[in-house]
Amino acid sequence: xxxxxxxxxxxxxxxxxxxxxxxxxxxxxxxxxxxxxxxxxxxxxxxxxxxxxxxxxxxxxxxxxxxxxxxxxxxxxxxxxxxxxxxxxxxxxxxxxxxxxxxxxxxxxxxxxx
Amino acid sequence: xxxxxxxxxxxxxxxxxxxxxxxxxxxxxxxxxxxxxxxxxxxxxxxxxxxxxxxxxxxxxxxxxxxxxxxxxxxxxxxxxxxxxxxxxxxxxxxxxxxxxxxxxxxxxxxxxx
DNA sequence: TTTCGTTATGTTTTTATTTATATAACGCAA
DNA sequence: TTGCGTTATATAAATAAAAACATAACGAAA
Numbered sequence: 050x051x052x053x054x055x056x057x058x059x060x061x062x063x064x065x066x067x068x069x070x071x072x073x074x075x076x077x078x079x080x081x082x083x084x085x086x087x088x089x090x091x092x093x094x095x096x097x098x099x100x101x102x103x104x105x106x107x108x109x110x111x112x113x114x115x116x117x118x119x120x121x122x123x124x125x126x127x128x129x130x131x132x133x134x135x136x137x138x139x140x141x142x143x144x145x146x147x148x149x150x151x152x153x154x155x156x157x158x159x160x161x162x163x
Numbered sequence: 164x165x166x167x168x169x170x171x172x173x174x175x176x177x178x179x180x181x182x183x184x185x186x187x188x189x190x191x192x193x194x195x196x197x198x199x200x201x202x203x204x205x206x207x208x209x210x211x212x213x214x215x216x217x218x219x220x221x222x223x224x225x226x227x228x229x230x231x232x233x234x235x236x237x238x239x240x241x242x243x244x245x246x247x248x249x250x251x252x253x254x255x256x257x258x259x260x261x262x263x264x265x266x267x268x269x270x271x272x273x274x275x276x277x
Numbered sequence: 278t279t280t281c282g283t284t285a286t287g288t289t290t291t292t293a294t295t296t297a298t299a300t301a302a303c304g305c306a307a
Numbered sequence: 308t309t310g311c312g313t314t315a316t317a318t319a320a321a322t323a324a325a326a327a328c329a330t331a332a333c334g335a336a337a
Contacts, residue, residue: 215326236334237332237335
């Protein structure tokens with residue numbers, strides 16, 4: 050067996066050109082927006098500023114051809130944000146990738162000899 | 164085929180506990196130290212400060228049980244640094260992992276439907 | 278014993294990033 | 308039509324990260 054104190058870890062993400070458009074953190078943000086219906090609440094939960102969350106959402110909407118989040122201000126509750134059908138698909142795809150990566154990491158940790 | 168503008172990318176690294184001990188950048192540093200015999204030259208090549216390079220080397224030596232770089236000051240040329248046998252092994256292992264990840268990314272990019 | 282170029286280390290300065298603050302826009306509901 | 312809570316956006320303040328700078332230690336070679 051390999052030395053137990055060493056752990057293999059990794060990340061995957063999706064780029065357009067050279068810009069990162071979707072990764073681990075952004076997916077969590079989308080999920081929390083979906084769950085709460087609010088960019089603000091999602092940001093609070095993840096302990097990031099509203100501005101940062103909004104910038105990320107904006108960047109994702111730009112990066113993907115079709116928006117992943119649609120938001121509106123005013124109205125009941127002051128405003129809201131929803132994850133689009135395309136956004137849900139994106140989340141799903143990323144989860145699949147993430148899961149596959151975990152398998153990859155697990156398999157190769159076992160081969161790791163240091 | 165999947166949308167050509169989206170690219171899957173990723174990284175792997177090795178941790179001990181929760182601290183990153185080896186990744187893509189550190190491996191390049193080791194290789195350049197090996198090639199030049201100097202931490203300073205390696206740092207210059209990678210456009211990082213000597214301090215930063217030295218800190219990384221130190222951190223790696225701490226992180227792995229046995230040192231990956233041994234350095235000495237003074238003497239012919241002012242000093243030198245060499246990558247240990249263990250360091251070479253570590254580089255080799257990481258390259259293997261990196262190569263496998265590239266295959267993983269390639270395989271899954273083809274499945275990527277966005 | 279002086280010079281040289283590097284390792285080793287700490288300190289200071291600068292830059293970049295993050296966070297906080299402020300304010301306008303908005304539309305529903307009271 | 309006023310208040311409310313959110314989205315949207317810009318600007319300022321605070322933190323963190325990186326780079327630059329300075330300097331000591333070192334030993335071979337001149």
